[in-house]
Amino acid sequence: MGTVQRFLVFLFLLALGSCNFFESKENRTQELINAELREMDWNSIDSYPLFLDCDETATKPIQRQCFERKITHHFEATLNEFEFTVDSERNAVVDVIFVIDAEGKISVVDIIKDASILKQMPEFDGIITQSLKSIPPIAPALKRGIPVRTKFKIPVQLNTK
Known part of the structure; x- marks a missing residue:
């Protein structure tokens, strides 16, 4: 395999890996939001009408x-x-x-x-x-x-x- 081909394979693998990185970061963010929503006291308010x-x-x-x-x-x-x-x-x-x-x-x-x-x-x-x-x-x-x-x-x- 030539240098150019190896470089293209490397870029392709890097692109695949970085997509998974952003997807897992988005999933972690959503999990944190869901945990915060579950812990929130929905029966109280921060300010009255x-x-x-x-x-x-x-x-x-x-x-x-x-x-x-x-x-x-x-x-x-x-x-x-x-x-x-x-x-x-x-x-x-x-x-x-x-x-x-x-x-x-x-x-x-x-x-x-x-x-x-x-x-x-x-x-x-x-x-x-x-x-x-x-x-x-x-x-x-x-x-x-x-x-x-x-x-x-x-x-x-x-x-x-």
Whole structure:
């Protein structure tokens, strides 16, 4: 075999070997990513959904307080417009369960209430759902810098007679 032929065979073998090198490096990278994803706590978030006037650099507890205060204030303002009052001897609390998706859109999942509240205010669910359509813009929660879907439950205290 001549020098040129040996050189061409060497280049061919080098090319084959380097393809395997890059492929195995890509496989190792994917394995590391998969391991990281398996170890990640998907039930917690790094930052809460935020309204424009909440501080994104604040600690998680402060972000949560700001978010809950704003959403509760929005529900209270809506309910005050309709002057809902329930005939009840005990506290009338309604749990509103909603989701904020990765784009910051909010939607009601469920509204848990006593049967007597449903009987007295059959339009309650529709008003709450409609109220959320007029909520100020919300930035979604973040997990490792990536917007994620989050689910919340907010108790709403109704006025009683």
